[in-house]
Each structure stands twice: as C-alpha cells, then as structure tokens.
Amino acid sequence: MKIDKTQIQKHNDKLYSAHQRKVKQLVNENPIAKRVINKLVDFQIAIPSWALGTGGTRFGRFSGGGEPRNLEEKISDVGLLHCLNKSSGAISLHIPWDIPSSTRKIKALAVEHGLQFDAVNSNTFQDQPGQKLSYKFGSLQHVNAKVRQQAIDHNIDVIKHGKALGSNSITIWLSDGSCFPGQLNFRKAFQRTLEGLQEIYAALPSNWKMFVEYKAFEPNFYSMTVGDWGQSYLYASKLGAKAYTLVDLGHHLPNANIEQIVSLLLMEGKLGGFHFNDSKYGDDDLTVGSINPYQLFLIFNELVEGMDARKMNHATDLGWMIDASHNVKDPLEDLLQSVEAIKIAYAQALLVNRRELNRAQEANDVVRAQEILQQAYRTDVRPLVAEARLKDGAALQPIQLFRDIDVRKQLILERGLKTFATGL
Ligand SMILES: [Mn+2]
DSSP, X not given: OOOOXXXXXXXXXXXXXXXXXXXXXXXXXXXXXXXHHHXXXXXXXXXXXXGSSXXXXXXXXXXXXXXXXXXXXXXXXXXXXXXXXXXXXXXXXBTTTTOOSXXXXXXXXXXXXXXXXXXXXXXXXXXOTTOSSOOTTOSXXXXXXXXXXXXXXXXXXXHHHHHHHTOOEEEEEOOOEESSTTSOOHHHHHHHHHHHHHHHHHTSOTTOEEEEEOOXXXXXXXXXXXXXXXXXXXXXXXXXXXXXXXXXXXXXXXXXXXXXXXXXXXXXXXXXXXXXXXXXXXXXXXXXXXXXXXXXXHHHHHHHHHHHHTTOOTTTSSEEEEOOOXXXXXXXXXXXXXXXXXXXHHHXXXXXXXXXXXXXXXXXXXXXXXXXXXXXXXXXXXXXHHHHHHHTXXXXXXXXXXXXXXXXXXXXXXXXXXXXXXOO
C-alpha cells in the first residue's frame, strides 16, 4: 500500500493552526529553535528489517497480521514509515534473512520509496538450513579453524551483498562467548576472533566502515568475547581506521553510564554508530525512550557536545539505527514512536546552553549545571519535531494518521492475517 499525498495534506490542514501557535511560541522563546528545526529535517534514522514483524521471546511469538513476507514488503513498510515521518530514509538489512532475489529490482524499489541502504548485518549467532558447520560453540572464536573460516566467508559475502546495494558499512555482532567457567581460554578466544575480524576487515571496500557491536551477556552467560565497549574498542583499535565501536543501548549491565562511554569513544574518534532501543533489565528491545527518556537525552547531550568538538556532521558522520523487536505493539507504530523519541532527545540536546553549562562546570556549580540540562530536557520540543516533518511534506502526527487511514487493516487485506516476517 501507498499513502497518498492528499491524505497527508488533509491531515495536516486539520491540525495546522494549533500546531502553528505552538511553534511560534517556541521560536519566540528559543533563539536557536529555527536552527534546531533545520537540523531535525536532516536527521535520518535507519529502520532494521527485522523490526517490521512482531518479535518474540523464547516463550512464544504472537503475530500481529499483515507482516511483510519478503524483502520487497519490508522495503514497502519502511517506505510507509518514511512517507509518514520523512525521518526513516534508510533500511538496515540482515543477511541471510534479506538476500535480494534481484539486486537491481530491490535497488529500484528503494529509490521509489526514497530509501537508502544503511549498514548490513551478518549473522553467525544461528545455524542456517544447509549450513555445513555449527556455531554452537561460537563463530570467529571457535577452536575449529573450519568453523572460523565459514564465519569469515559469510561476513565477506555480506559485504558483497551490501556493496551491490550501495550500503557502506557492516555491523558485526558476535554471540561468541562461554556459558561456564573453564569452557574458554579468554586470551585465545580474543586472538582467534581478532584474526577473523582482520580477514573480514581486509575485504572492506575503501569507503566502508566496520562496526564492532558489543553485548554484556546473552546468549552466553559467563563470558562474551566482545562483552563491553572496552573490548570492542580494543578490537577496533587493532583493526584500523575503518573499524569503530557500535553502541547498542540495551547491551549494557544495569546502571551503566552509557553517556560517558559515548563521550570517551567520540573523544577517541572510535564511535561508529548506534543501535537505539530501551530496556529495564537488559536487552529488552523496548521502544526507544519508553523506559528512560532522560538517559536518552543525556546520551544525545554527549553526542552533540562531542560531535561539535570534533566538527562532525550530526546527520552523516555516525550510523543511526534502531535495533528493537518486541511482541505486543504494532511494529510500525512502535517504530514511529521510536523515531519520534530519538528526534525529541536530539532536539532537546541541541537546546542545551553549552556556554552556560561550561561556565557552571568550570565554577563547580553543580546546581546550575543540573538546571541547565533540565531546562532543555523539560522543554516540550514536539512542535519543533512536527514542524521539521511538515517542512519535508510528512504528517504532523504520524501515528494518528496511521490509525485514521487504517494502514494495518490495509496491510492485512493485502498480505493476510497469518503472515510471518523473518527476524528475531
Ligand atoms: Mn544491536
């Protein structure tokens, strides 16, 4: 299905005067509000192909109906999101779930929807049908060189698919690790993994980036071979200038100070990108900003500060991706909420008075520093985010429009009630 421009126009016309009042007030109160709107227009967040279907847990999966049955329908779903919010102009593919049957046709379809291909993702955390050797005891860390080679070959194959589609980065998340003490020699596992990553790195096209994602626990519960940002940084440093650390918000131990991690990785020029989600316990994959929006704001506060210090382009110099998959919401509504939460946090971070904050920090004025941060955080920036959408021809209230025109009902009519998208 496609959303007609007149449907968006009608929706916006109805909401326009109330919206305009709020924007005017914000622009009057904040001298930089107009600059914030322009930055919001440029800021795009990639949608992961695996989040378009209903996710599951190890206990079960409850399909929502009308889920995309193939890559074409996944691209069409991201096209719907992008049409509604003009902020989701890229899709992140997972190989082998999303191998195109025709690269030429898939590229043309993406262009039709105004989409680009973001980072491609490899998968050595599962065994695929027909696969020769098993990843039960890891992939790049494996004691058997043949298993390691199979994982290396897969990653190089993923790069080839990405290159054909016009992507320019690969995200490697390894589930490698151990479940019990004594199972693994940590040093040897690290060395083997590094050697495998080096072979993959050697296959990167010159303009590509490699993102090394870390995770504290699960599926291995005693040790993870890329378990935290320090280990990821170690791999990325040893690999070279094209390798970076990728921060997934759900991949930390509880109470980790993610904003500090972000700040230091940026300082070292080794922050590559993000996987956004939210969590209460661990890798919960909940909607971005649903549990702890203040933390999301604090992370963006460090991102804006650190990127400006290195004169980086907010929109293009880091990879911005969502990584979520859960089982009770309509996946498309969830993604609209996630993108909105990211843009709200970004806008609030842009409103922080940097000069005043710096002055308060230099004077050890702790109270003032908190006031400055929370002044920005407690500003309702939603009209600015909506104005950025309006400027780009998208809907003032994407979720409301999604419901008003019954997008899900249309998708169920087209695809059926009992469809299953490949994913987690
Ligand atoms: Mn992730």
